[in-house]
Amino acid sequence: MSRTIDNAPYTAFHRRLALACSGGPLLDGYILSIVGVALIGMRPELGLSTADVSLIGAAALVGMFVGGALFGVLTDKIGREVMYTADLIVMIVCSVLSFWVDAVWALTLLRFVLGMAVAADYPIATSLLAEWLPAKHRGRLLGQQIIAWYAGAVLAYLTGYLFLTFGGPGSWRWMLGSSTVLCVVFLVIRRGSPESPRWLAANGRVGDAVRLVEKHLGVKVDGRELMPEPTAPGAPTGLRLLMTPPYRRRTLFCGLFFLCQVGPLFAMLTFGPQLLEAFGMPGGTVLETLGTGLISLVFLLGCYPALRLIDTWGRRPVIIRSFALMIVPLAVLGLFPDAPAAVVVVALCAYAFLCGGPNVLDWTYPNELFPTEIRATAVGVATSVSRIGAAVGTYLLPLSLSGIGTGPTMLIAAGVTACGLLVSVLWAEETRGTALGAAATTPGTAPRKARAARPAPQPVR
Template sequence: MSQTIDNAPYTAFHRRLALACSGGPLLDGYILSIVGVALIGMRPDLGLSTAEVSLIGAAALVGMFVGGALFGVLTDKIGREVMYTADLLVMVACSVLSFWVDAVWAITLLRFVLGMAVAADYPIATSLLAEWLPAKKRGRLLGQQIVAWYAGSVLAYVVGYLFLELAGPGSWRWMLASSTVLCVVFLVIRRGSPESPRWLAANGRVGDAVRVVEKHLGVRVDGRELMPDPAERGRPAGLRLLLTQPYRRRTLFCGLFFMCQVGPLFAMLTFGPQILSSFGMPGGTVMETLGTGLISLVFLLGCYPALRLIDTRGRRPVIIWSFALMTVPLALLGVWPTAPAAIALLALCAYAFLCGGPNVLDWTYPNELFPTEIRATAVGVATSVSRIGAAVGTYLLPLSLTGLGTGPTMLIAAGVTALGLLVCVAWAEETRGTALGASPAAPAASAGASAGARTARGAVPAQRVAQTAR
């Protein structure tokens, strides 16, 4: 694959494309967080049981599990551009319908379909963005997509708070329907976004790839340079390729670290008011909502130093140290379940800030570790696996708080985070500065003495990086 795209200057075209691609993560953060506020009014209005509250909270995450795997494969087969608008139209329809339904099964179904549409956007948008970005900007711009997620989450709590203050808990229908506005905004922003030249070339449309590069990057490129590496031809496609070496281990790594990260995280954001209430946060509605909104804001702020560190220190050391430190505040709350509300809020904010490392690598890693023909599939599978943990955590958290208590619930969250640490120590690779079309090779060793040395140095030499990821 030509180095034209990897070495291209960063332009207004890249900035607009990054903004357009941020729509999916922003809507995900908004849609998953607004339901936590809406449930404050929905529960008494509809007479929901704890199990029904859990079901509604987890429905979108189950939908993301299905949608990530399904639409990642489709995106690699039919292209990024084709799917780019359809998923937003589905989100619009589900958001509007959410205003009119009042049966638990209907709300659950709409949340499930919304989850499928949001999950579809991840492999579509992040693969498209990764395949257009120059190498020196790729880690930062892919990492900034998760910043959009937390911006959406913070916005959801601000909007939810305003609805609670101005219209009361009975405004939950308006809260669920409010995502329609964001969907329409990003439908407008995405107009005219081009197909990925890497996908076009990999699927035999070299002429189209040449034309789209010349149009949007302003450079002429030899069509022969855009052709995939001959070594890539004749390989099994789709999910089958993910199950071959070296991709099998990379698939497990991306899915498992993502799952161990978002399991506690999504449960916390969806039921943040209930968690803070268990530590004695006063107010019943507004105070817990503001507290959870603050935690969401800290999640967002923690991404900014992590964006710098993944480019200066490397991907591997950042993700390992982040998981190690994230375990501490959760374990503290586990062994001190009677902590004052202020201490609990500070500990959860510390956890949120330290999540920045894994957050900015959620989509950076799968896009850098896999080749063009399975990149969207890999992102979709990683998203699906992660949502298993998120859905289970979101469904079980209110039941655990009620049945086991706050301390054991926090210790379980700490254990899941510690498992993520072990996965990263064993399998995390260094992909900083890698050309997206670099030749494949066996992943660099990531355990034992060599792993320790690499972690201590913060990065591997550039010539070895080029051999470890695409």
């Protein structure tokens, strides 16, 4: 376990790395949200049916299910740095090709591949970031990655609004292709980002790990402390290790709470304009798009108090109280679907704000609860499981709105959220202030208080 990294001073290097790692979440928020706006113009131009719309909306999420599990395992095997930019190149190619699509199958395929690339970035970037961060700042900076997701969603709706207002017919093509610009920007930002010293040490490259720590953190480190705990010959690894008794409950917890959170959330964001219209908002384009953009902004704002609370209250109380409160506005919308527009907007915004707690823990928990050798695998599996709910919710939302109505649809969302509450009450652990190695290798409930910090390492002279 690395005391040096856990107790290292927080520097500009950490800030730069956090910015570089935020590219995946930001692009995810942008790519998943922009299609909801693009569908406004795409639907009449391509003659899309309700089933086509659902398929296009869910394709990226299905891709994320496949990509999360596949590339999480691969990232633990070949390293974080190797794949750190490759996934962005795939996103660029798919974004450019999306501009030219004319068939549902082609767009569905491109969205599927985009989803795989986005999901690949989560285990790559968040595990890399977690393995470089000091313990004191780990929760906040991992939690801030979700802020990038909502920033991407808000940017998508703003971009979509501008294209709808000034772009005219066919502007949906420019919307789908616009993610190319963001991909290129983060491709440049990520140049020079280092490999994880913990991963290097775990794979026998202790000397390289020591040199990276001394170069980027400015502190001396004993290579032996970077080494993970030895494992017995023939012990399970990878996905098999996730399903062993010490980690099985954690794997289920991370996947299920993530699933229960993002299932309703992604459906609302992807089809926000259609959802607001179902509640009786004025139809058309601009008002629906701006309304969904406002709700996305509230999702983002709700993350800021949650970032502070996970380091003051702790991870466990934040996730439990947040899920409990999130049920209330969804129940209101379900029981009173004909409520005035102001009530609908307030309820949706309240739900969005209260989502902040689970949001900032989406990547914090799986990165803290698993050791280096399976950390990216755990993040990938949690992402994959969550996207089952997101894909199902996104596919079913337009069908549910037209089939059983807005009230029952919102009550189903409240029920899914209640399942997230139950999972959190039963299995959420406390990792606040705990060294990364200690939190990851101690099954059961981790200590609520931080371990006594050792003196900060001295800078290299």
